Amino acid sequence: MTFDRVWLDANLCTMVAREGDPLGVIEDGAIAARDGHIAWVGRRADLPADATTTTQCDGAWILPGLIDCHTHLVYAGDRAREFEMRLEGASYEAIARAGGGILSTVRATRAADEAALVAAALPRLDLLLAEGVTTIEVKSGYGLELETERRMLRAARRLAGLRPVSLQTSLLAAHAVPPEFAGDADGYARHVAEDILPAIAAEGLADAVDGFTDSVIGFDLAQTRLVFEAARRAGLPVKLHADQLRDDAGAALAARHGALSADHIEYANAAGIAAMAHAGTVGVLLPGAFYFIRETHLPDIAAMRAAGLRLALATDLNPGSCPAPSLLLMLNMGCTLFRLTVAEALAGVTRHAAAALGLSDRGMLAPGLRCDLALYGISRPAELCYWIGRNPCLGRVVAGA
Numbered sequence: 001m002t003f004d005r006v007w008l009d010a011n012l013c014t015m016v017a018r019e020g021d022p023l024g025v026i027e028d029g030a031i032a033a034r035d036g037h038i039a040w041v042g043r044r045a046d047l048p049a050d051a052t053t054t055t056q057c058d059g060a061w062i063l064p065g066l067i068d069c070h071t072h073l074v075y076a077g078d079r080a081r082e083f084e085m086r087l088e089g090a091s092y093e094a095i096a097r098a099g100g101g102i103l104s105t106v107r108a109t110r111a112a113d114e115a116a117l118v119a120a121a122l123p124r125l126d127l128l129l130a131e132g133v134t135t136i137e138v139k140s141g142y143g144l145e146l147e148t149e150r151r152m153l154r155a156a157r158r159l160a161g162l163r164p165v166s167l168q169t170s171l172l173a174a175h176a177v178p179p180e181f182a183g184d185a186d187g188y189a190r191h192v193a194e195d196i197l198p199a200i201a202a203e204g205l206a207d208a209v210d211g212f213t214d215s216v217i218g219f220d221l222a223q224t225r226l227v228f229e230a231a232r233r234a235g236l237p238v239k240l241h242a243d244q245l246r247d248d249a250g251a252a253l254a255a256r257h258g259a260l261s262a263d264h265i266e267y268a269n270a271a272g273i274a275a276m277a278h279a280g281t282v283g284v285l286l287p288g289a290f291y292f293i294r295e296t297h298l299p300d301i302a303a304m305r306a307a308g309l310r311l312a313l314a315t316d317l318n319p320g321s322c323p324a325p326s327l328l329l330m331l332n333m334g335c336t337l338f339r340l341t342v343a344e345a346l347a348g349v350t351r352h353a354a355a356a357l358g359l360s361d362r363g364m365l366a367p368g369l370r371c372d373l374a375l376y377g378i379s380r381p382a383e384l385c386y387w388i389g390r391n392p393c394l395g396r397v398v399a400g401a
């Protein structure tokens, strides 16, 4: 058997769950790659042949490359002034009057050309990659009109050509109601479904369609359904920001439409959780946003476990509610704030994050999957969840290179 490349003297956290070993650990292991895919995984002593290129890992731990399945990486401007005003006691109305809030990001993003969007996003992307991320999802949603939504998605696709990373894009035109449609969420949802979404789909710029269901500041169930039906006509899978601030039955709606994931879900009710598990919809937990907006209503993790719901963890990196370009920090927050186990948290940034993006070719160390690896200088996998603000990543491998 011949391989392109072999990694030796590594401890493997394969994430292929076994009875009594949810991390699928192989100590003193080796991984071999051929044509960008994993060709062999096992104990070093059982490796059938050597390759032309071998890498000694000196006891480092290798995990599947991390997957950040929910980000708003591409945007212009920043919201630090708004953060400062809030700490000085300003109300949301005062901040809005001073030009803050999501519409300030919309204004800045509309004014930025593609090169400016790429330049702003690149340093944020680099921070994620430096932690071992090899796949990232990027949403639009700060244009709220065709031209800028398209430019955001093009900028996202450009990033994938500038760095070794696998990138998935989601059209989130139904993120907020733009000023042009103030007071007419129905009209804007129709515009998304009939004009923006078909145009973006025809250009092949989106891998999925996302929405924001919230009865007070987002789109209601009927408006979201309109967008999801347009996605189905365009042949695109859907996902949803659901039940973040109150129980709007968003989780059940996502499940009914066979969504890849329902995200946030702090307020998702038992029926919604059961429907998600039944439909195979992944629950994406975003503890960074929970922390930053000082939410106190915890997601019902016990009900999610009991239902057998697959849980992912992501950064939700965005300028308004989670300026945190760190997936390792989310591992810690998922454990400290939501009381996930180490095995649940690590599955949330590997195998279940892959499922949340509809990708079956990654997220574990197993023959036939993409050879996306993250190497860490740690003594046990729990360290990835334990540290706050320490990055032990030694290197990444994307598609075997």
Ligand SMILES: [Zn+2]
Binding pocket: 070, 071, 072, 241, 316, 318
């Ligand atoms: Zn989000």
